[in-house]
Amino acid sequence: MHGWDLGLLTIAATGAGTVNAVVGSGSLITFPALVAMGYPPILATVSNNVGLVPGMGGAVYGYRRELTGQGPRVRRLAVAAGLGALIGSLLLLCLPSAWFRTIVPVLIGTACVLVLVQPILARRPAAEGRRGGAWLWVGVFATGIYGGYFGAAQGVVLIGLLGALTTEHLQRLNAVKNALALTVNLVAAIVFVCVTTVDWQVALIIAAGSTVGGLLGSRYGRLLPPAALRAVIAAVGLLAMADLIAGSR
Template identity: 55%
Template sequence: MDVLDAIAVLAAGIAAGGINAVVGSGTLITFPTLLALGYPPVVANVSNNLGLVTGNVSGAYGYREELRGQRRRLVRMGSASFAGAITGGLLLLTLPPEAFAVIVPVLIFVALVLVVVQPRLQAWMRERRDGRERHRPEGGPGLWIGVFGTGVYGGYFGAAQGIVLIALLGIALDDDLQRLNGAKNAMVSIVNGTAALLFIGMWLLGETEISWWAVLLIAVGSTIGGLLGARLARRIPPLVLRGVIVAVGLAAIAQLLFG
């Protein structure tokens, strides 16, 4: 990797860390960058996942005020993210790279529809909840299953998992969008961190390859971007944040279909 390549990867890491803190889909910046520099898809995917871990953690740290009072919710949903990430990471190392090529754009599109209709759907669901359900701020079994599925997807590839999570949380939970965005950042950190540990273990066993220079550059860049992105996102009104989510999601679909 020469100097210009290193600068490109570092810049992509900063941009990805910022976008992940605000919405998600930072992978759609760093992953194509590594592909453009000649890395094989699986190597690029694994290296990218490892590099973005610190950025996701820094983004979650930037939302620490919004995370207060959500411990029970995060423990419950975090277990789903953890189990899903292990499953998705194993799929990445055993299935062909084309396995999710068709379903990923569809998943992102459905998530964007959910984000758009979230306020109306949330109000409809609130009217039909009984008193018992209304006092379950950690969500029911349906949400756990949805978060698990998102964790599988995140462990396999990860692009736009934040969009899917924010859509699920926004519909299933009656809470402020910024608090849900903080919870989303925490769960994405769990998914990426779990998958990263799995990938390192497989690397030690000689079952996969990792570009550690790419990991280092993305890690430095995404950490900076995550802190900056969290500071920006916490000041965005809910309506504007929802618009940003939709815009980034449409860009993600375009990248996957035509990139």
């Protein structure tokens, strides 16, 4: 890897870690950068996934205060996320990706809508009883499959599900999102390391940059008011949709 590529990837990884902590979709920064450098898509996806794990760990650490009292919820949903990631990572190694890209923009778009209407849903009288039951578990499981398979914008989908099916402050939901995204990437990374080839130079560069970005993103992302955070999530989600639709043509 040349010096220019090293610098570009480090900057991209730092940006990805920051975006993952605040919103999700950091892979939409690092994955295109790797492809532009000439890495095959599968190798880029696998190495990117492994490298982003430490950055997501930094984001979880940064949001540790918002995770207080949410242990049972996180543990229950982490099981769903981990099982989904196991399936998704195996699908990545076995199936072509063309069919999956068709539904992903729709999924991300739906999540953006859920994020934006979450305040309305939370004001409904029935909302007081919502704590995220079987539907949320299934939704997180399905998102885990997607996260293990490709992963870009899984944070947007997760925050949309959590906001629509639970009653909680958005920043606390963002902390849960970070924990679930870490679970997905960690399980997928273990599968990739055991089964296929990882470019460890790329993974280590992304790990270093994304860790710094994850700590920065969690530090400043926690200060955003809910309305601003929703706007950022929706904007990133729309950009993710546009990127995926353009890439499928």
